[in-house]
Amino acid sequence: MSETIEKPKKSKVQKVKKADYIPKKSSDIKQLQKHLELFGYLDPIDSAFGTADEQVPQPEGDALESLKSSFITPGEMDEATVGALKKYQEFHGLKSTGKLDTATLEELDCKRCGMPDLGEFSTHSNKWNKTSLTYGFDNYTSDNGLTPTKIHSAFAQAFAMWAAETPLSFRRVNASANPDIRIKFESGSHGDGSPFDGRGGVLAHAYYPPPNSGALAGDAHFDEAENWTINIPTGAGKIDLVTVAAHEFGHSLGLRHSNVNGSMMFPSYSGAKRYLHADDIAGIRNIYGGYSIASAPWIHGTSIQVEYPDRLERITRAGFYTYLYGKPNTTNWFHFAIPSPVIQDKKRLKVVCAILRFRTFSDKAVVNHVHIYDGYSKIASHNNINLSGNNWFKKFGVAHKPHLYWGLGISIGVSFKAGTANQRRMDFVSAGADLI
Amino acid sequence: MKLFIPLLLLTGLLFGCATRATTQIDSNTHNKFKSMERQKVEKKKGIVGYWDDLGKYTISFYQENTIDGQFTCVVPESKMVPEELRTAGAQIIFSGTITKDAQLPPARMGGEQVFLLVELDEIKSFNNN
Numbered sequence: 001m002s003e004t005i006e007k008p009k010k011s012k013v014q015k016v017k018k019a020d021y022i023p024k025k026s027s028d029i030k031q032l033q034k035h036l037e038l039f040g041y042l043d044p045i046d047s048a049f050g051t052a053d054e055q056v057p058q059p060e061g062d063a064l065e066s067l068k069s070s071f072i073t074p075g076e077m078d079e080a081t082v083g084a085l086k087k088y089q090e091f092h093g094l095k096s097t098g099k100l101d102t103a104t105l106e107e108l109d110c111k112r113c114g115m116p117d118l119g120e121f122s123t124h125s126n127k128w129n130k131t132s133l134t135y136g137f138d139n140y141t142s143d144n145g146l147t148p149t150k151i152h153s154a155f156a157q158a159f160a161m162w163a164a165e166t167p168l169s170f171r172r173v174n175a176s177a178n179p180d181i182r183i184k185f186e187s188g189s190h191g192d193g194s195p196f197d198g199r200g201g202v203l204a205h206a207y208y209p210p211p212n213s214g215a216l217a218g219d220a221h222f223d224e225a226e227n228w229t230i231n232i233p234t235g236a237g238k239i240d241l242v243t244v245a246a247h248e249f250g251h252s253l254g255l256r257h258s259n260v261n262g263s264m265m266f267p268s269y270s271g272a273k274r275y276l277h278a279d280d281i282a283g284i285r286n287i288y289g290g291y292s293i294a295s296a297p298w299i300h301g302t303s304i305q306v307e308y309p310d311r312l313e314r315i316t317r318a319g320f321y322t323y324l325y326g327k328p329n330t331t332n333w334f335h336f337a338i339p340s341p342v343i344q345d346k347k348r349l350k351v352v353c354a355i356l357r358f359r360t361f362s363d364k365a366v367v368n369h370v371h372i373y374d375g376y377s378k379i380a381s382h383n384n385i386n387l388s389g390n391n392w393f394k395k396f397g398v399a400h401k402p403h404l405y406w407g408l409g410i411s412i413g414v415s416f417k418a419g420t421a422n423q424r425r426m427d428f429v430s431a432g433a434d435l436i
Numbered sequence: 437m438k439l440f441i442p443l444l445l446l447t448g449l450l451f452g453c454a455t456r457a458t459t460q461i462d463s464n465t466h467n468k469f470k471s472m473e474r475q476k477v478e479k480k481k482g483i484v485g486y487w488d489d490l491g492k493y494t495i496s497f498y499q500e501n502t503i504d505g506q507f508t509c510v511v512p513e514s515k516m517v518p519e520e521l522r523t524a525g526a527q528i529i530f531s532g533t534i535t536k537d538a539q540l541p542p543a544r545m546g547g548e549q550v551f552l553l554v555e556l557d558e559i560k561s562f563n564n565n
């Protein structure tokens with residue numbers, strides 16, 4: 001007698017088809033956005049400004065569409081989120097639809113190790129056991145009109161990139177004060193057992209943090225045989241000192257090379273870089289963490305002061321931001337005075353960075369310099385930065401993180417080349433600072 | 437007879453070590469890493485250095501298209517490098533075999549990779565090339 005096997009009855013409850021799943025709940029979308037941000041697909045800078053209550057300014061004409069895609073609205077499948085999802089799908093070898101299909105959901109369901117997918121940084125095992133570091137110069141180069149003053153400013157700019165993302169501060173001292181990071185320009189054999197190889201070849205080298213390398217730990221040496229400059233464009237055969245310095249200081253702080261092309265710690269030199277990549281930031285924060293903000297004062301773009309109003313064709317204050325058109329072939333300076341609490345909870349605050357939110361509509365309108373002041377004292381210079389396009393959260397660090405006494409000012413040096421009016425347009429949305 | 441073969445082997449070993457001493461490391465360290473991957477280096481432009489802490493010469497060569505990438509090869513015996521080239525900063529062309537060795541110190545600088553120079557087949561001043 002054969003055994004009869006009863007087939008299980010079909011469940012009456014129908015499972016939701018993952019292929020059809022579109023997150024409808026705002027909380028689900030926020031989870032997705034958080035995941036995409038955590039793993040490097042959604043720009044964490046943009047997400048800082050995507051509050052549901054924020055009213056996006058209303059710029060003229062076609063600029064509105066570009067502005068929309070730059071902002072992230074938490075809880076909504078907006079353009080930025082869909083774009084980030086497509087990037088995620090592409091990276092994981094999925095069909096880049098921007099939709100949560102079965103394959104994408106399964107991939108998202110997989111446990112991640114917590115390390116950003118796009119983070120290819122690599123860290124040495126050593127790190128500094130203090131956050132206030134000093135640096136000093138044994139000597140200087142005089143290539144291409146470089147002077148000690150210009151070199152001090154250039155290296156402070158390089159250190160400021162790392163200072164703006166970590167609890168670290170970097171203060172210049174005399175070489176005789178036994179700085180943590182000793183800097184020198186040398187050719188050939190120079191006493192550390194690792195000679196330079198002349199023009200071309202190794203441009204510089206830097207030692208990892210203590211305890212390895214003894215007295216050399218953290219030190220950075222630059223090959224004097226190279227042709228150093230701080231100008232942009234650098235010109236043929238010349239090497240940007242700020243970029244190489246920032247790269248070397250990454251090693252001085254404990255970073256190895258990164259696989260991410262475009263990052264500061266990518267091994268190849270491909271011209272001037274004035275900013276850290278998200279991968280660099282992830283790497284250095286992996287070692288030292290971030291900083292805790294005590295105060296973050298901001299001011300609207302409508303408060304901008306123009307040094308040479310006659311060099312503008314037009315300036316309009318719309319809502320809380322300002323848009324202006326520079327006359328062709330002119331330069332100008334714009335200034336923000338940031339209302340700054342210098343003392344809070346009986347403690348005098350320190351400056352970590354200034355932050356700007358602006359955009360230009362072409363490379364005919366460029367931000368060249370950003371200088372940061374405490375009262376009338378300049379505390380940081382970011383020069384030859386050549387910024388154009390959308391810059392919705394651009395940080396400009398202050399390497400030595402000084403105490404604030406008289407109130408922060410930000411001065412922005414700009415240039416306008418010949419072009420259409422729209423090409424010579426700049427929008428300033430707001431300016432702020434992080435204080436600790 | 438019982439002793440003949442071991443003696444023969446021992447003799448061969450001793451003579452073998454003696455003939456290789458000028459171009460290879462000693463037999464003890466050789467045996468430790470003979471199973472590790474070795475890489476040939478052919479007519480590379482390099483530069484001689486000297487690590488005080490190890491008391492060893494090094495030959496470093498540049499990793500193309502990098503800011504600071506270099507391979508630093510520790511020379512186990514000074515006599516492998518001709519006396520006239522035993523100067524920090526001497527630019528040379530060399531060929532040989534390198535390998536990783538766990539007993540070597542870690543890289544001291546960003547972009548540096550440290551190897552042991554197992555065999556040095558050829559070395560001459562770069563200026564003479």
